[in-house]
Amino acid sequence: MKANENFVTILSIDGGGIRGIIPATILEYLEFQLQELDGKDARLADYFDVIAGTSTGGLVTAMLTTPNKDGRPLFEAKDITPFYLEHGPKIFPHNGGLLGSLRRKLKSLVRPKYNGKYLHRIIKEKLGETRLLETLTNIVIPTFDIKNLQPTVFSTFEAKENPLMDARLSDICISTSAAPTYLPAHYFKNQDKYGNFQEFNLVDGGVAANNPALVATTEVTKQILHGNSEFFSVKSEDYGRFLVISLGTGSSTIMRSKYNAKTAAKWGIRQWLLYGGSSPILDLLTHASDDMVNFHISALLQALHSENNYLRVQDDTLAETDTSVDISTEVNMKKLIEIGTNLLKKTVSRINLHTGILEPCEHCGSNEEALKRFAKLLSEERKHRKSKAALTNKS
Numbered sequence: 001m002k003a004n005e006n007f008v009t010i011l012s013i014d015g016g017g018i019r020g021i022i023p024a025t026i027l028e029y030l031e032f033q034l035q036e037l038d039g040k041d042a043r044l045a046d047y048f049d050v051i052a053g054t055s056t057g058g059l060v061t062a063m064l065t066t067p068n069k070d071g072r073p074l075f076e077a078k079d080i081t082p083f084y085l086e087h088g089p090k091i092f093p094h095n096g097g098l099l100g101s102l103r104r105k106l107k108s109l110v111r112p113k114y115n116g117k118y119l120h121r122i123i124k125e126k127l128g129e130t131r132l133l134e135t136l137t138n139i140v141i142p143t144f145d146i147k148n149l150q151p152t153v154f155s156t157f158e159a160k161e162n163p164l165m166d167a168r169l170s171d172i173c174i175s176t177s178a179a180p181t182y183l184p185a186h187y188f189k190n191q192d193k194y195g196n197f198q199e200f201n202l203v204d205g206g207v208a209a210n211n212p213a214l215v216a217t218t219e220v221t222k223q224i225l226h227g228n229s230e231f232f233s234v235k236s237e238d239y240g241r242f243l244v245i246s247l248g249t250g251s252s253t254i255m256r257s258k259y260n261a262k263t264a265a266k267w268g269i270r271q272w273l274l275y276g277g278s279s280p281i282l283d284l285l286t287h288a289s290d291d292m293v294n295f296h297i298s299a300l301l302q303a304l305h306s307e308n309n310y311l312r313v314q315d316d317t318l319a320e321t322d323t324s325v326d327i328s329t330e331v332n333m334k335k336l337i338e339i340g341t342n343l344l345k346k347t348v349s350r351i352n353l354h355t356g357i358l359e360p361c362e363h364c365g366s367n368e369e370a371l372k373r374f375a376k377l378l379s380e381e382r383k384h385r386k387s388k389a390a391l392t393n394k395s
Contacts, residue, residue, distance in 0.1 A: 007243040007309075007381050008220055008231060011048045012213035014290065015055025015206040016249025017179065017325025018088050021333060023247035024060065024080040025340025026313055029368065030245070031077035033375035038382070043073045045136040047378040049230070052140040052216035054205040056249070058176035059123065062169045065135040066127055073136060074126070081337060088328035091119045113326070116174070116183045124170045132159045133166045138230075140216045142205035143175040146185060151208040152200065155219050157228070163192040167200070175202035181279055182326060210286040211293040213246040240306040243381075244297065245374060248314030250339060251287065252323045259283075290314075291356060298351045307350070311374060313367050315343045316358050344368040 013023050027044065034042040045051065045065045053061030063075040063083070075083070092114060132139070138156040145152045154176075159166040167190045175186040180203055191197040209215045220242075224231045259280055264271075272281045294312055301310045321327075322335060348364035351357070364370065 006385065007241055007377070009048045009050075009378060009381060010213070010216050010220070010242060010244045011044065011051045012211065012216055012244065012246040013051075013053040013057030013060050014212070014247060014249045015053075015057050015176075015179075015204065015210045015286070017056055017182070018084065018092060018328050018333065019249035019323070019325060019336060020056035020060060021081055021084050021336035022250050022315070022340040022343065023057065023313075024077070024084065025337055026247050026344065026367075026371070027060070027064075027077040027080065029344055030371050030375060033372055034379060037375060037379040041072075044077055045073050047382055048137055050138045050140055050216050050220060052142075052212040052219075053176075054142050054210050054212045055177050055179065057212065057247075058141040058205060059173045061139050061141060062127055062130075062135075062173050065137055065139050066130050066169060067134060067136055071136075085330075085333055087118070087122050088333060089330075091122075092326040092328040094327065094329060112184045113182050116178070119177065119183065120170075120174055123173050127168070127170045127173065130169045131166050132156060132169060132172065135169070140212060140219050141172050141176050142209040142212050142215050143172070143200075143202040144205060144207040145201055146203050147201035151205075152202060153215055153219070157219055157223050164190055164196060164198040166190070166192075171200075175200065176205040178202065179204040179206065179325065180282065181273065206286050206289065208289070209293070210289040211246065211248070213244060214293040214296055217242060217244070217297065240301070240304040240309070242301070242306075242309060243374070243377060244301075244310045245371075246294070246297070246310070246312045246314075248290065248312065250318045250323065250336075251290065251314070251316045252318045252320050258320070291351075294351050294358075295353070295356060299353055302353070311348065311367075311370050312350070312358075313343060313371075314349065314358065315339060315346070316349075344371070 031042065031044050034047060051061045051065055053059070060080055063080060064073055064077065066074040068074045132154055133156065135156060141154045143152045143154065154165060154167060154172045167188070171186065171188045178184060178186050185201065185203045187201050189197050189199050205212070220231065258276065267275070273279055297310055298307070301307050318339065322339065344367050346367055347360040348367055348370050349358040350361045352359050
């Protein structure tokens with residue numbers, strides 16, 4: 001990279017409910033590496049042009065970018081896992097033993113499995129009245145509008161152009177987390193200073209983009225095409241300068257073989273919604289989204305010989321019992337921390353463009369080593385920008 005060129009830096013965090021603990025573990029390691037390079041005050045929001053998140057990833061995005069009273073991020077990366085450990089059991093309560101479990105399953109046939117009241121309260125308590133345009137870096141959080149049957153993407157860039165999209169982060173996070181069958185859809189109304197208002201009828205962003213990395217790169221591309229001064233030196237076709245870290249929440253190759261055409265051919269509405277303790281239609285939507293996004297970005301950057309600028313950290317070898325989005329027992333949450341910690345030690349994986357399967361990458365090292373390399377690139381990029389800004393101010 002030439003000295004007068006910049007990376008466009010993007011961090012993306014998948015949806016996955018309580019499995020958000022897995023990327024939280026990865027984020028803690030990445031922020032620690034940045035602090036080793038640039039001091040204890042370094043925060044992830046200082047290094048990324050865009051942070052994107054869907055569902056639980058959207059909440060993590062808001063936590064990392066919401067300013068505190070001193071204008072610094074409300075949460076450090078190391079605070080996210082303790083947040084899940086403290087609040088997860090109250091967001092997804094599992095009291096009542098076998099009888100309670102049966103009641104929840106029966107209840108989920110006619111209404112959401114959880115009422116969402118605790119989740120809504122804690123999100124509003126933590127994020128307060130902070131709005132989209134107040135975040136410390138650009139963010140992108142997908143949701144889905146069930147009234148208009150189309151995605152609604154809450155983007156800092158869009159909010160700058162359309163004040164009616166400058167919603168409270170609490171409303172955005174509640175919306176992107178409203179997984180069908182698990183949590184209730186969210187309605188809210190946003191009003192600008194002129195009295196104009198817009199209504200939103202939203203559910204989980206995972207319906208459209210459980211892996212929001214492609215949504216984030218698309219938002220940046222739109223800004224480049226529109227001549228946004230933040231990206232004035234980047235051309236619309238210059239994807240080779242995108243530096244993307246995409247964090248998954250885990251999946252299961254075992255679970256992918258759980259369904260088959262012979263069995264599904266006999267299903268009606270009930271089986272598509274609930275079969276073998278899972279929701280096949282939701283599994284299909286989230287897996288399809290995750291894989292297509294990873295495939296698209298991988299193919300694009302490989303074609304541009306820039307595959308080293310893209311890191312997808314994902315474990316697709318989870319046991320079926322570890323793939324639940326709502327098992328918030330102490331045992332399960334500790335297991336998720338362990339999965340995240342072990343994932344750091346695993347070899348970097350890349351998608352095979354012929355088979356669509358994640359495979360270990362020869363000569364790429366471990367995810368831990370890759371994150372160290374990315375931390376160094378991010379640190380150098382930030383120092384370069386500071387130096388360039390200082391020279392511009394002097395002149």
